Amino acid sequence: MNLLEGIFIALRSLATNKLRSILTLIGVIIGVMTVIAITSIIAGMNKYVADQLSAVGSDTFFIDKWGLIMSDDEWWEALKRKSITLEDMEAIGENCTYCDKVGASADTRRRVKRTGDHLEDVRISGVTANLIDIIDIKLEEGEGRYISKFEEEHNRAAAFVGWEIKDKLFPSVDPVGKEIKIGNQEFKIVGVAQKRGSFLGQSRDNFVHVPITAFFKHFGRRRYGRQLSVEIIVKAESFESINEAMDESRAILRARRRVPYDKKDDFGIMTAETLMDLYRQFTSTAYLTMIGISSIALVVGGIVIMNIMLVSVTQRTREIGIRKALGARKRDVLWQFLVESVTLALVGGIVGILLGLGTGKIVAMNSPLPASVDPLWIAIGLFLATSVGLAFGVYPAVKAARLDPIEALRYE
Secondary structure, three states: OOHHHHHHHHHHHHHHOHHHHHHHHHHHHHHHHHHHHHHHHHHHHHHHHHHHHHOOOOOEEEEEOOOOOOOHHHHHHHHOOOOOOHHHHHHHHHHOOOEEEEEEEEEEEEEEEEOOEEEEEEEEEEEOOOHHHHOOOOEEEEEEOOOOHHHHHOOOOEEEEOHHHHHHHOOOOOOOOOEEEEOOEEEEEEEEEOOOOEEOOEEOOOEEEEEHHHHHHHHOOEEOOEEOOOEEEEEEOOHHHHHHHHHHHHHHHHHHOOOOOOOOOOOEEEEHHHHHHHHHHHHHHHHHHHHHHHHHHHHHHHHHHHHHHHHHHHHOHHHHHHHHHOOOOHHHHHHHHHHHHHHHHHHHHHHHHHHHHHHHHHHHHHOOOOOOOOHHHHHHHHHHHHHHHHHHHHHHHHHHHOOOHHHHHHOO
16 A cells, blocks of 8 residues: 555545535634634734834834833823923933934824815824934925925924825825915925825825924914823934933933932833834734634544544445455555545645635735735644644554454455
């Protein structure tokens, strides 16, 4: 009994009993499909998030009032903190020796209008002019410039708009030099950002940047009775010096905010790697779910395969007796049924991989969730299917190998 013959017998059995084959393999198919579908979606999302965070730069970090909020208690504690101000940004810029550039931003939401057209809930960011030198902001080719230092210093009503603002409000004309109304204040467009698309269903092109001084002048420095807190964005001299830059910035802010030595920071410092680690923690839950679902499905599939193989042993008892009478050894019969069991499971694994890849593609086409296929997980899927066939095929194979040839020939 050679390998090819065993595979051929298993495939012929599958083709002969199609309904039974589907019911036999459905557990393995679901288990492997779950592994491939979830890992392809998560791998795609990981790559996409990493690509987006790479625009921030590995030598850049953020300081804000909130930090990473992981519970209600942390939220209420952060709510009581003092706001971070432009003066804090200036202190870091003047005193941090490892900091190359220090900028700031503050956000609000407003309606943006142009003649009869308007967009609701646009993110309006007051920014320092050097923000373009700190994070990766790309200009649409031939579409103006970024906000200048002069405009920041003199509270000029200049606006750098996202691609969606141009597309929706200026579909057929060059927006540079034109005016838009943000709330009740008119701003002149000086430049347009390159299209960035959406992430998890949220547009990243629906924004307007204005000088932070003009932002405070027209939209106020207070929100809900509290002073508006800014976010400080710091670019270290190099990736190697980012920890020193963070330590210096932390010390400067703690001194300015009079935080006692035995108390923790009353502000948050985050890097792109911090955000990526947080994202990985969230996706680890999906991996645990995948492991649970696929494990249950594979065990059920393995049990079904074992039962089908036991039925096959019973149906082919006379065949086994004839093979033994003609000289087949126990290991030959054992090998025959193990090959059949593994082949059955492997077919289910291949179908599961195809369905998993298809599921990932369908999700990517019909939602903002990207998908990326890692060949390693395809190999793992095949390995899982093979292991299930091997593990649950041992008992039927051993039972077939131990049949007495005389009793087997007498079996009706």
